[in-house]
Amino acid sequence: MDLLSAVIRTVRVGSASGRVIKQPMSSGIKLPAFKGTGFHIILHGDCWLITENEEPVALKPGDVVLTSSGGEHSLSPFPCALDALPALVPGTDSPPGPYAFEFVCGAYRLEHGQSSPYLRALADLIVVSPDYDRHPEMRALVDLLGADLSGARTGTGATLPALLDLILVHVLREWSEQNDMGEWPRTDDPRIDAALQAIHDNPQRPWTVQRLSETAGLSRTAFSRRFAAAVGQPPMSYLISWRLSRGAQLLRDTDAPLASIARRVGYATEFAFAGAFRREYGVSPGRFRLQPATSCLADGVSAESADAR
Known part of the structure; x- marks a missing residue:
């Protein structure tokens, strides 16, 4: 059964948002918890995923961090404690360079209701390293999303949800293949x-x-x-x-x-x-x-x- 399509329909009722963030050499950034589902894709540079209870995870360009249930986390140019980093301020420009890394964010924020039980059953933060040679369409989607969010462009209200849907589908498919999950999401019964x-x-x-x-x-x-x-x-x-x-x-x-x-x-x-x-x-x-x-x-x-x- 194609529950993946059902999952995407569920998150789609949230408010779609996105942003390109450039982070300077001197500091990382903390992304507070939110209600919904989203992702970060590293565009340039290397960084670390910082969480409260796990060891830091090294990220390279192309890596995707899936926030299945909007858990609190940080991205940093160096390993550190989660609370050692400043929180992202909504609506602000990226600080002056040089930049240690750059990433694009996409999320469906749920003002009401709950996310899919299948997403809530996953680990809250999942790192996926897509095979861009095998799936060049994923690279094209990331490029389109980054270009669409790099300036005020007409039609973004229509293109953003479509790009978020496609990227989420590709990320979940890739994660499923890499973890031998078969036709995820499904039950074992x-x-x-x-x-x-x-x-x-x-x-x-x-x-x-x-x-x-x-x-x-x-x-x-x-x-x-x-x-x-x-x-x-x-x-x-x-x-x-x-x-x-x-x-x-x-x-x-x-x-x-x-x-x-x-x-x-x-x-x-x-x-x-x-x-x-x-x-x-x-x-x-x-x-x-x-x-x-x-x-x-x-x-x-x-x-x-x-x-x-």
Whole structure:
């Protein structure tokens, strides 16, 4: 089952942001924790990934740091303690050179809701060294993202989410191949995969635990236990989360009426959908739809509402 596509759809409901950062020889920079998923790609120079509980990891040009759940970390030209570095200030220009290293950031910041349970199950910070000779399209995507963020350019609100999606897909595929993960993300239980596939393909159906257990070919008790162990939450909680995540995506990507979206994700009325959406996202569907989907931060370009990660 293609859960990777489902993961990308989940993160896409966040606000897309990006920035190119040039870091001087004298100091590194701390990137505070944030709610969402993102990455850094080293463009020039060497540096170190600094975290609170792990040994520093050496990074070279082309390496990618995937922040699956937005954990706090630092990038530095030398090994040091995490708290020894200053925090990134949103909307500021890069300080004067010479520069030790340069990197491009991309992130989906979630103002409401939660990231995919599959991303939350990963290590919070993953280093990937893509094979650019084998996958030259990855280098082209990185070049496009860097060029798009290097100045105020028209159309970035459309190109940024598309580039973030493509880079995240390529990074996760590469990580999967390097770690022999097969068709990641997936569970280790084919019966639970069958139920997940049914939920993802047909969220509008009147699913119950009993019906899902029948789809999986298990008793209700065994299904509930195995689903929670594989996915990290009970079946109905996952169903609700997926329905609302799919609804959030439709709110962002389409002009469909609220009543139509409600039916497509399994709610009998728009009022029932709106109430569940507000409980999950902390905001009404209409207000969510009006929120900006992108927040681009290139060097010298600021935006009040973004973290510039």
